[in-house]
Amino acid sequence: MPELPDVEVFRNYLDSTSLNQSIQSVQLKSLKILKEISSQELEKELPGRKILGSHRHGKHLFLRMDDARWLMLHFGMTGFLKYFERMEEDPKHDRMLINFENGFHLAYVCQRLLGEVNLVEDKDKLIQEREMGRDALEMDYNTFKKIIQEKRGSIKSALMNQKYISGIGNIYSDEILFQAGVHPKKEAKQLGEAKIKKIYQEMRTVLTKAIEYHVDPAQFPDSYMLPHRDTDLRCPRCHNSFQQIKITGRTAYVCPHCQE
DNA sequence: AGTACCACCTGACGGC
DNA sequence: TGCCGTCAGGTGGTAC
Numbered sequence: 156m157p158e159l160p161d162v163e164v165f166r167n168y169l170d171s172t173s174l175n176q177s178i179q180s181v182q183l184k185s186l187k188i189l190k191e192i193s194s195q196e197l198e199k200e201l202p203g204r205k206i207l208g209s210h211r212h213g214k215h216l217f218l219r220m221d222d223a224r225w226l227m228l229h230f231g232m233t234g235f236l237k238y239f240e241r242m243e244e245d246p247k248h249d250r251m252l253i254n255f256e257n258g259f260h261l262a263y264v265c266q267r268l269l270g271e272v273n274l275v276e277d278k279d280k281l282i283q284e285r286e287m288g289r290d291a292l293e294m295d296y297n298t299f300k301k302i303i304q305e306k307r308g309s310i311k312s313a314l315m316n317q318k319y320i321s322g323i324g325n326i327y328s329d330e331i332l333f334q335a336g337v338h339p340k341k342e343a344k345q346l347g348e349a350k351i352k353k354i355y356q357e358m359r360t361v362l363t364k365a366i367e368y369h370v371d372p373a374q375f376p377d378s379y380m381l382p383h384r385d386t387d388l389r390c391p392r393c394h395n396s397f398q399q400i401k402i403t404g405r406t407a408y409v410c411p412h413c414q415e
Numbered sequence: 416a417g418t419a420c421c422a423c424c425t426g427a428c429g430g431c
Numbered sequence: 432t433g434c435c436g437t438c439a440g441g442t443g444g445t446a447c
Contacts, residue, residue, distance in 0.1 A: 156440060187424075214441080232441050233425080248425085267424050269441055308417055317442080326440040403418065406438085 157214055157230035157270075159291055159322030160365035165228075165236050166211050169218070169261070172238040177256040178204050185250040187268040197274060201226070201253065210278065212290050213321025217278045225278040231269030237262045291322040292362055299355045303343050310346065310354070311339035312403045323358070325405045326381065327365065331357045333380040338414040339407045340400070384408060 157165070181201040183194035206226070208219045218226040228234075237246050240259050245252070249262040251272055263272060275281050289298065302320065306313040314320060314328040323331070332339050334357040337350060346354070361379075368374035372382045377391050388397050390410040397408045 158440060161440080229441085231424090232439065265424095266426075267439085267441090269424065271442095306416090312417085324440050329440095404420075405440090 156370070157232070157234055158324035158327050159211075159213060159362055160327065160370050161235075162211055162214050162216055162230065162322075163366045164370050165230070166209050166216055168238070169206075169209055169216070169236055172259075173206055173253075173255070173261050174209075175205055175207065176259075178202050178206075178253055179256045180254045182252040182254070183250070183272075184252065185265075185268060188250050188263075188265060188270055188272050190271055191273050197251075197272070200224075200274060212278075212282055213287055213317060214324070215282075215287070215321075223276075225275050225281075227271070227273040227275060227278070227281065228263060229271040231265055231267055231271075233267045234263065234265040234270040237264055286318050288317060288319040288321045291320050291358060294320065296352070296355050299358075300348070300351050303346060303351050303354070306343040308343060309340050309402055310337060310343045311407055313343040314354075314358070315403075315405075322362070325407070326384075327361060329384075329408050330365075330380050331361050333408075333410065333414060334361055336414055338411075339402055339409055341415075380408060380410075 178201050181198050183189070183197055186194055205221045206218045207221050210217045210219065214229060216228040218228070220226060238259060238261050239245065245260065246262055246264045248264050248266040250265045250268070251263040253261040255261070303310070303313055306319070311328050311332060314323045314331065315325065329339065331354060335350070335354045337346070337354060372385070375382050383389055383391060383397070389395065390397060390413055393410065393412045395410060395412050398411050400407050400409060
């Protein structure tokens, strides 16, 4: 799931459930989601603290703790959050459990263990150290244009490169390019200014709308690719079949008739 | 600076 | 029922 819109939905979910509550205890159930920090440190440092707010950068979620540190969550390909009271509701692949003093629990769930949890003093320093690009929804047009014009390779891999633009993954890059009528294999450098502008506008529209629809494909307009990806595999415009091609190892869906 | 390929992981699905 | 290959909305390393 977790591209920019998914993580924004997680953020809203967290904000409406888990803020300003004292943490009683924390359990790490898998060490594989930890890269820079030990389970002992998390289990020792978080109890007694509260989450005061949240910030999203691309696909990363940062939770601001009341000691000014940041709990960083990345969701890999299969992660999400769940807030619940009864332990029977604890999801199957819970990897970290935050137990609040009010009796509720927040689970960080990550089936394939490709996500990461970390606790840092300075989130901006981490963003810089890990060379994360500007968040896709925070990026102005001129910066976007410069990035696209300077990149070699396909427009799809340019959009998905987190080092330049943070937040867009396989699904939403397909959707943005479908809406813009641009073929994902098109060389970024060869795009004219009108097309770059169109892609930029569609990037904003698609990501914003996806958040509004709570990333639920059933709520997307029929004119979007997403609802058709897992069903009829047909282009809602021309009704021809979507083609599946490989671009830098990922499966891209494309309508050869509507995208050039 | 690109791409191709592998690795990290778990699990679902189709073919035999 | 079981085994096997393949694939999955992410990312990082390596070789070319």
